[in-house]
Amino acid sequence: MNLSSRHLRAFVVLSELRNFTKASEKCHLSQPAFSALIQQLESGVNARLFHRDTRNVQLTPEGQLFAESAERLLRDMDNVLENISDHVERRKGRVALAALPSLCAGWLPGVLGEFRARYPGIDISLTDTLSDQCIDIVRSGKGDLALASSPPHQGDLSTQLLCSDGFHLVCHKDHPLALQKSISPKDLVRHPFIHMSRSSSVRQHLEALLHPLQMNTVLEVAQLATVMGMVEGNVGISVVPALTLFHFERPNIVTRPLIAPGLKREIYIITRAGESLSVAAQALMDLVIQRRPQEPRAPRRRTSRQR
Amino acid sequence: MNLSSRHLRAFVVLSELRNFTKASEKCHLSQPAFSALIQQLESGVNARLFHRDTRNVQLTPEGQLFAESAERLLRDMDNVLENISDHVERRKGRVALAALPSLCAGWLPGVLGEFRARYPGIDISLTDTLSDQCIDIVRSGKGDLALASSPPHQGDLSTQLLCSDGFHLVCHKDHPLALQKSISPKDLVRHPFIHMSRSSSVRQHLEALLHPLQMNTVLEVAQLATVMGMVEGNVGISVVPALTLFHFERPNIVTRPLIAPGLKREIYIITRAGESLSVAAQALMDLVIQRRPQEPRAPRRRTSRQR
DNA sequence: CACACTTACGATATTCGTAAGGATT
DNA sequence: AATCCTTACGAATATCGTAAGTGTG
Numbered sequence: 001m002n003l004s005s006r007h008l009r010a011f012v013v014l015s016e017l018r019n020f021t022k023a024s025e026k027c028h029l030s031q032p033a034f035s036a037l038i039q040q041l042e043s044g045v046n047a048r049l050f051h052r053d054t055r056n057v058q059l060t061p062e063g064q065l066f067a068e069s070a071e072r073l074l075r076d077m078d079n080v081l082e083n084i085s086d087h088v089e090r091r092k093g094r095v096a097l098a099a100l101p102s103l104c105a106g107w108l109p110g111v112l113g114e115f116r117a118r119y120p121g122i123d124i125s126l127t128d129t130l131s132d133q134c135i136d137i138v139r140s141g142k143g144d145l146a147l148a149s150s151p152p153h154q155g156d157l158s159t160q161l162l163c164s165d166g167f168h169l170v171c172h173k174d175h176p177l178a179l180q181k182s183i184s185p186k187d188l189v190r191h192p193f194i195h196m197s198r199s200s201s202v203r204q205h206l207e208a209l210l211h212p213l214q215m216n217t218v219l220e221v222a223q224l225a226t227v228m229g230m231v232e233g234n235v236g237i238s239v240v241p242a243l244t245l246f247h248f249e250r251p252n253i254v255t256r257p258l259i260a261p262g263l264k265r266e267i268y269i270i271t272r273a274g275e276s277l278s279v280a281a282q283a284l285m286d287l288v289i290q291r292r293p294q295e296p297r298a299p300r301r302r303t304s305r306q307r
Numbered sequence: 308m309n310l311s312s313r314h315l316r317a318f319v320v321l322s323e324l325r326n327f328t329k330a331s332e333k334c335h336l337s338q339p340a341f342s343a344l345i346q347q348l349e350s351g352v353n354a355r356l357f358h359r360d361t362r363n364v365q366l367t368p369e370g371q372l373f374a375e376s377a378e379r380l381l382r383d384m385d386n387v388l389e390n391i392s393d394h395v396e397r398r399k400g401r402v403a404l405a406a407l408p409s410l411c412a413g414w415l416p417g418v419l420g421e422f423r424a425r426y427p428g429i430d431i432s433l434t435d436t437l438s439d440q441c442i443d444i445v446r447s448g449k450g451d452l453a454l455a456s457s458p459p460h461q462g463d464l465s466t467q468l469l470c471s472d473g474f475h476l477v478c479h480k481d482h483p484l485a486l487q488k489s490i491s492p493k494d495l496v497r498h499p500f501i502h503m504s505r506s507s508s509v510r511q512h513l514e515a516l517l518h519p520l521q522m523n524t525v526l527e528v529a530q531l532a533t534v535m536g537m538v539e540g541n542v543g544i545s546v547v548p549a550l551t552l553f554h555f556e557r558p559n560i561v562t563r564p565l566i567a568p569g570l571k572r573e574i575y576i577i578t579r580a581g582e583s584l585s586v587a588a589q590a591l592m593d594l595v596i597q598r599r600p601q602e603p604r605a606p607r608r609r610t611s612r613q614r
Numbered sequence: 615c616a617c618a619c620t621t622a623c624g625a626t627a628t629t630c631g632t633a634a635g636g637a638t639t
Numbered sequence: 640a641a642t643c644c645t646t647a648c649g650a651a652t653a654t655c656g657t658a659a660g661t662g663t664g
Contacts, residue, residue, distance in 0.1 A: 003384055004311035020619060030656050035619065037654090045388060047395045051583045052619065054663040061585030062394055069387040076383065077310055080376040081352060087369055088354045276358045278368030327644060337631050342645065344629090359644065361638040 001044030008074040010037045014050065015067050018057045086121070093280030096125040098134035099147040100201070102224070102244045103267070108147075111291045115284055122280045131201055138270055144281035146270040147288070149201040158273040163293045164264040165241045167202070169256045170227070170248045172234035178254045185209050185260050192218040192236035194227050201265055206239055209263055228253070241265045243293055267293075308351030315381040317344045321357065322374050325364045393428070400587030403432040405441035406454040407508070409531065409551045410574070415454075418598045422591055429587045438508055445577055451588035453577040454595070456508040465580040470600045471571040472548045474509070476563045477534070477555045479541035485561045492516050492567050499525040499543035501534050508572055513546055516570055535560070548572045550600055574600075 006027075014023040014034075024034030042049050049063035059067060086092040099108055104126065112124060127137055132151065137143035139157060150159050169183045177187060185206075193215045196203050206215075218236045221227060227238050228247045240248070245255055269285060271277060277285060313334075321330040321341075331341030349356050356370035366374060393399040406415055411433065419431060434444055439458060444450035446464060457466050476490045484494060492513075500522045503510050513522075525543045528534060534545050535554045546565055547555070555562055576592060578584060584592060 001388065002311050002313045003388065004309050004313075006309045021617090031618085032620075032622095032657085033655055035621095039620090045391045045395070047391060047586070048583065051581070053581055054618065054661090056581065057619085058582070060583045061588070062391060065394060066387070066391055069383075069390070073380075073383055073387060076376075076380055080373070080380060081308065081310065083376070084352045084354060084369060084373055087372060088352070274358070274360055274363065275365070276355065276367045279354070281368070328642090336629095338643085339632085339645075339647095340630055346645090361636090361643065364644085 003041075003044065005074065005077050007037065007041045007044070008070050008077070010034060011041060011049065011066065011070050012074055014038060014057070015059055015063065015070075020057065088279050090119045090279060090283055091121045093119075093122040093278060094125070095122060095145070095278070095281045095284045096127075096137070096143040097145050097147070097284065098127040098129060098137040098143045100131060100134065100149070100267070101128045102241055103147050104128035105224075106243055106246045107293050111288060114291070115287050118287075119280070119283060122283070124284070130199055132199070135270055138272060141272070144271065144277060145285055145288075147267060148270055149265060150268040150270065156273055158271050160269045160271075162267045162269050162288065164266045165243050165293065167205070167239050167241055167258040167263055167265065168245055169237060169239055169258055170231050170245075170253055171237040171256075172231060173252050173254050174234065175237060175254075177237060177256065180256060183256045183258050185258065185263070186213065188215065188237070188239065188258075189213050190216050192216050194219045194221065194230050194236040194238040196220070196224070196227070196238075197222050202239065202241060205263065205265055209260060310348075310351065312381065312384050314344065314348045314351070315377050315384070317341060318348060318356065318373065318377050319381055321345060321364070322366055322370065322377075327364065395586050397426045397586060397590055398428045400426070400429040400585060401432065402429060402452070402585070402588045402591045403434070403444070403450040404452050404454070404591065405434040405436060405444040405450045407438060407441065407456070407574070408435045409548055410454050411435035412531075413550055413553045414600050418595060421598070422594050425594075426587070426590060429590070431591070437506055439506065442577055445579060448579070451578070451584060452592055452595075454574060455577055456572060457575040457577065460577070463580055465578050467576045467578075469574045469576050469595065471573045472550050472600065474512070474546050474565040474570055474572065475549055475552055476544060476546055476565055477538050477552075477560055478544040478563075479538060480559050480561050481541065482544060482561075484544060484563065487563060489566050490563045492565065492570070493520065495522065495544070495546065495565075496520050497523050499523050501525060501537050501543040501545040502527045503531070503534070503545075504529050509546065509548060512570065512572055516567060 010023070010027055013026050014020065017023045017026065020035055020038075021031050024031040027034055029037065038050065045062075045066065047062040048060050049066055051058050051060050083092070108126075112126070115122070116124070125143075127134070127143065129137075131148040134143075134146035134148040135151060135157065138146040147162060169177060169188070171177050175191075177183060177191065180187065189210065195215075195217050197220060219230060221230070224240065224244055224247050227240065228250070230236060231238055231248070232250055232252050239258055248255055269288065271285075317330070317334055320333050321327065324330045324333065327342055327345075328338050331338040334341055336344065345357065352369075352373065354369040355367050356373055358365050358367050390399070415433075419433070422429070423431070432450075434441070434450065436444075438455040441450075441453035441455040442458060442460070442464065445453040454469060460466055476484060476495070478484050482498075484490060484498065487494070496517065502522075502524050504527060526537060528537070531547065531551055531554050534547065535557070537543060538545055538555070539557055539559050552562055576595065578592075
């Protein structure tokens with residue numbers, strides 16, 4: 001038989017009210033239609049569930065048996081539907097996001113704060129790690145979304161440009177390059193240079209751009225904060241993406257845009273291809289796109305003016 | 308929404324086969340009809356549950372969420388329906404019967420044996436007790452059926468004649484009354500008489516019949532087996548219903564029909580009025596009626612011929 | 615005769631299967 | 640071209656509400 005929630009609800013209501021007329025009203029049905037519904041249920045289970053007397057309605061023994069389960073079944077059904085609804089309405093859920101550390105420190109906190117405020121029931125898992133690992137997290141299913149620089153990606157991932165990010169020289173205010181308004185790549189050669197680790201996207205971009213010229217590397221560090229400290233101590237110069245310039249807003253450091261054709265770090269939203277995002281993940285993705293980092297102009301001007 | 312077992316089954320099948328065409332066949336539906344069913348489910352929960360690609364079908368995150376519950380829900384539903392079906396088909400169940408001791412020893416065992424053989428899954432509870440208590444057991448809901456002599460009953464009980472049972476003299480073969488072919492009530496007076504307890508139906512019938520004559524009571528016992536022993540020892544005579552004569556089929560005891568207009572013990576099937584019996588109880592009642600004790604002739608002849 | 619459930623019946627909605635459409639490999 | 644899901648559409652089915660029927664206190 002085809003047992004539906006309508007049947008269960010009708011049964012439960014009737015077993016409580018023990019009156020077809022009142023029960024039919026509660027179910028927003030005419031009394032004969034309600035009667036037919038109960039009869040259909042009874043023929044479906046092949047048993048009389050209610051004993052009808054001209055004056056009284058009451059459960060038969062089989063009806064009592066059914067009643068024990070029917071209420072539980074109905075509650076279960078309602079819970080399942082409500083649970084789905086909670087997820088669809090974004091009252092519940094979970095998103096696992098992986099993003100580049102440079103995004104996680106400066107731009108992402110505001111976005112996640114807004115997301116949490118808007119959807120307090122959705123839990124967020126954030127992994128701040130380098131691009132390749134971000135991508136692996138998504139590919140392996142451990143994460144829903146990655147914000148990373150795209151590698152030569154296979155077809156199992158879907159990639160969408162979020163923003164592109166210019167590079168800036170950062171150096172001590174007393175450094176000779178601080179006198180130039182803007183910088184070209186070959187200006188960097190020979191000055192003692194502080195690199196990020198070889199796997200960072202910044203370094204890969206720079207080396208590709210200057211090739212075959214060699215740079216004068218004095219240090220290779222993992223954290224941008226270390227770069228900042230070294231630059232402030234005039235140990236060397238470095239180049240960082242615009243989105244990380246907030247680290248370098250300090251009295252003794254100046255920043256200058258690095259001008260070169262095509263010198264851009266592109267940041268992509270990466271998801272698994274051929275799968276759909278959960279409502280929660282989609283909501284986060286929508287917000288990420290809506291609040292995506294502004295194109296170069298605004299941050300550049302602001303950082304060079306401040307302090 | 309109206310969530311039905313058809314929806315759940317379609318969902319579960321599709322989530323396993325991940326192919327509309329094959330799933331539709333398994334559900335005995337055309338593929339478009341199946342597709343519509345899934346769409347209806349999706350619009351009911353207000354979420355896409357399957358991601359359709361021209362080549363692949365797979366669960367969305369919400370679909371996975373639903374899948375966790377859907378299978379359980381479907382299994383629950385099926386279990387409930389199967390449980391009801393087991394009861395309706397008399398594979399499971401319970402009947403509580405209360406019956407007069409005189410029925411429980413001689414006639415009932417064969418009936419219950421047949422019942423158990425036919426419906427091995429149905430448990431029987433039997434209370435062998437006096438008529439009033441049998442009736443109370445049914446009235447209070449502790450029992451489904453009673454086989455008892457009907458008292459002046461109220462309207463809350465429904466009464467149906469099962470059989471009527473003549474009375475027989477039982478006495479020692481050397482007793483003077485053993486010479487008579489049949490006995491009339493006044494033949495009993497003055498002979499030392501062994502009574503059952505005052506509340507037994509036999510005694511109530513006898514006293515009503517002989518009133519205002521007094522009997523010569525020598526003993527008042529509770530068990531028929533005691534009556535038998537005393538009669539066999541020629542301590543006295545007694546009168547018992549035909550259905551209990553099997554107790555008295557012994558070499559030194561003779562039994563003689565007691566002839567008197569209207570002297571019959573009537574045995575009724577008693578149930579609660581305005582309620583329906585469980586399938587199991589109805590089955591027992593049907594069998595009880597089908598195998599009801601034969602009208603006087605046969606047992607009388609047989610008992611008087613034997614031994 | 616008033617009440618409460620069932621049956622009868624025509625109107626409306628739903629569901630079905632066939633056939634056509636669209637997208638992808 | 641073959642596969643697979645969706646859309647279109649007329650036919651069959653189910654469900655609805657109104658009205659009449661039935662049985663009981």
